[in-house]
Amino acid sequence: MDNLVGWWIRLMVFLVVALPLFITASLLSKSWLILGHISLPELLFSSVWRPLAGEFGFWPFIISSLWVTFIGLSLTAPVCLLSAIFLTYYGSRRLLGFMQPIIDILAGIPSVIYGVWGILVIVPAVGKYLAPMLGYESPGFSIMAGGIVLSVMLIPFVLNILIEIFRTVQHDLLDASLSLGASKWQTIKHVVLRKSFAGMISAFGLGLSRAFGETIAVLMVVGNVVGVPENLFQPGYPLPALIANNYGEMLSIPMFDSALMFAALLLMVVVVVFNMISRRTIIYLESRQ
Amino acid sequence: MWWRKLEEKIVYFMMLISVASLVALLLAVLLSIFIKGVPYISWEMISQTPRGGYYFGREGGVLNAIVGSLYLSTGAVLLSLAFSLPLSLAMNIHLRTRRKTVNRIRFVLDILWGIPSIVYGAFGFTLMIYLGIQASLLAGIITVGIFIMPIMVRGMDEVMKNVPVHLIESAFSVGSTRMEVAFRVMLRQTIPGIVTAILLAFGRGIGDVASVLFTTGYTDNLPTSITQQTATLPLAVFFQLGSPIPEVQNRAYASALILTVIILIISISVRMISKKYHKII
Numbered sequence: 001m002d003n004l005v006g007w008w009i010r011l012m013v014f015l016v017v018a019l020p021l022f023i024t025a026s027l028l029s030k031s032w033l034i035l036g037h038i039s040l041p042e043l044l045f046s047s048v049w050r051p052l053a054g055e056f057g058f059w060p061f062i063i064s065s066l067w068v069t070f071i072g073l074s075l076t077a078p079v080c081l082l083s084a085i086f087l088t089y090y091g092s093r094r095l096l097g098f099m100q101p102i103i104d105i106l107a108g109i110p111s112v113i114y115g116v117w118g119i120l121v122i123v124p125a126v127g128k129y130l131a132p133m134l135g136y137e138s139p140g141f142s143i144m145a146g147g148i149v150l151s152v153m154l155i156p157f158v159l160n161i162l163i164e165i166f167r168t169v170q171h172d173l174l175d176a177s178l179s180l181g182a183s184k185w186q187t188i189k190h191v192v193l194r195k196s197f198a199g200m201i202s203a204f205g206l207g208l209s210r211a212f213g214e215t216i217a218v219l220m221v222v223g224n225v226v227g228v229p230e231n232l233f234q235p236g237y238p239l240p241a242l243i244a245n246n247y248g249e250m251l252s253i254p255m256f257d258s259a260l261m262f263a264a265l266l267l268m269v270v271v272v273v274f275n276m277i278s279r280r281t282i283i284y285l286e287s288r289q
Numbered sequence: 290m291w292w293r294k295l296e297e298k299i300v301y302f303m304m305l306i307s308v309a310s311l312v313a314l315l316l317a318v319l320l321s322i323f324i325k326g327v328p329y330i331s332w333e334m335i336s337q338t339p340r341g342g343y344y345f346g347r348e349g350g351v352l353n354a355i356v357g358s359l360y361l362s363t364g365a366v367l368l369s370l371a372f373s374l375p376l377s378l379a380m381n382i383h384l385r386t387r388r389k390t391v392n393r394i395r396f397v398l399d400i401l402w403g404i405p406s407i408v409y410g411a412f413g414f415t416l417m418i419y420l421g422i423q424a425s426l427l428a429g430i431i432t433v434g435i436f437i438m439p440i441m442v443r444g445m446d447e448v449m450k451n452v453p454v455h456l457i458e459s460a461f462s463v464g465s466t467r468m469e470v471a472f473r474v475m476l477r478q479t480i481p482g483i484v485t486a487i488l489l490a491f492g493r494g495i496g497d498v499a500s501v502l503f504t505t506g507y508t509d510n511l512p513t514s515i516t517q518q519t520a521t522l523p524l525a526v527f528f529q530l531g532s533p534i535p536e537v538q539n540r541a542y543a544s545a546l547i548l549t550v551i552i553l554i555i556s557i558s559v560r561m562i563s564k565k566y567h568k569i570i
Binding site: 005006008009012013015016017019020022023026027029030078079080082083085086087090091095099101102103104105106108109110111112113114115116117119120121152155159183184185186206209210212213214215216220240243244247260261264267268271272275276279283 | 293296297300301303304305306307308310311312314315317318321322325372375376379383392393394396397398399400401403404405406407408409410411412414415416419435438442467468489492495496497498499502503523526527530541542545548549552553555556559560
């Protein structure tokens, strides 16, 4: 019996370790067709998207993805950083006990619900108030709306990692700084933030890869218009939305099918690379503790 | 000196606002879903499948999507459990002495956890073509099962990691086999944590659209076998919201409310289980 279980375990371990390779291989084999016809730089940097004419330039989608991710991350970062410092160093145990379920519920809300909320609240807010206030015209469904919805979704994810990272800062370092007469904020500014700088960047790296792959919530509010957006209040069309929106038609045209699988591959490569760098940094920091 | 004190005060104030904004955001999301959804929720919505003309605003409900989502997530959780439980037990018992291997597995799991669900959807779709199966409940279960597996293993691993070493070692020292240690000691010690991990994975599975978009199809009927297409709740929200007809859009809000309530029930159960668990230890 123990022997049989041993084999089962080996099989499981093999399957899990090989899964990322399986996924990459299957997506790669599917995108082989388009990679054979159009060179990689042209695929990535051409902005002509005419699937029926056989022209596939991913630049409009890549730039939309980058902008949405950038806005999402830069709105999330300060809120998460300030909250994480407060919850780790200033707040009482009871406050953390009160906030933890709130963070967990925020993390558990499905992305389609954030999408509905975005349509109800964020899209009109951007179209009617934010854009005119800054002197732009906007249909509401825009890169900005996508970025704002995304930033809310990222909060619980990034915040949890940041809290964990701040906890790994050694206590004797804090005590040393405090006993030298530094105030709490001085200690945090000069010791904690400096000590955990790499960890903070990794937390944002993980947030970035989460943001890059977020599909439905962004798709629902971003407008989905192909083209390089002129400003952030224009509609955009990020990569995940491209894949999700075209799943029905793609089978009929092999090249289109292949292009969408290439988009999925691209997404996967970006996300995995950022993930690996960030995770490695965090593991390194924790082992040094 | 005064500016240092002022700086500290300003930062403190900003931190307070940040923390308060978390609460405000959660309330804002939940309130807008409840306010929009409650007026349109009815017994008909949750007890009936779409009738003829439903998508033009006639009678019917989203029972097909509710049942479909429950079937899909339950199936995916069971499938994933068959992989996750042995793997996490193995990582903490059989491979206990090989830290490097275990850490490598954890690393791969973290990477898998980070892969976006739309990529799992695309992968599931290619898998479907290789295996020669149509868009169906089965294809959805396989895709979602793979997608929630890393979440489940990491959840279980996290509680198993914290079982005291001496407990495991004393069990071994009285002559238990690894199987006995796994099922009589480890499982018994960590059941609440395992249930929590399962519930979290269930919640993740029931709320995801991108992974089922390619794989489950959509139908107005209740699925009677796993080879049939099935509707899911998040997809029902998404499709109905895309309709130009106000009545159908209102039903999207009601469906969103149903989904939110399911997720809240899961969140609260997880809370209650982990609270009880803390009391035991």
